[in-house]
Amino acid sequence: MAFPEPFPGLVIRYAYLWRREFLQGREEGVKDRPCAILLTVSDAEGDRRVVVLPITHSPPKDPALAVEIPAATKRRLGLDGERSWIILTESNRFVWPGPDLRPLTPGEPTSVVHGELPRALFEQMREKWLALFAERKTQGVERTE
16 A cells, blocks of 8 residues: 655644754654645655644744644544644655654554645645745754655
8 A cells, every 4th residue: 555645735644853853963753743744846856855844732932933723623634632733933854755654553554644734724824834934934854764
């Protein structure tokens, strides 16, 4: 069974590496978490590169730097009932599928997907991220293959 094709707005389970962990020399994220795919591009070699934003229960210090996920969307995605935010100030970049995808059901690659963000929520996330990117307030971590 193959991994699903990635696309912007898809929420996946992923071993996200926070920038602070990366700066400490870690190569692996401490825990698996849901992440939202911000964009996908194909490079000259035909590899699909993906940029993901982390989803966390920790409220952002500045609400302008994150997007809260509505409770109804969390239920539809099969996530827990706690409040969660998509963090916009950092990201992980990797070649799809990559070794850090985590299936929800062991042995089933397609189970790395929680579901898709509603279009309006994705657009809000994208627009806010683009504004922060233009202000140089975002940082990415390039993951190893």
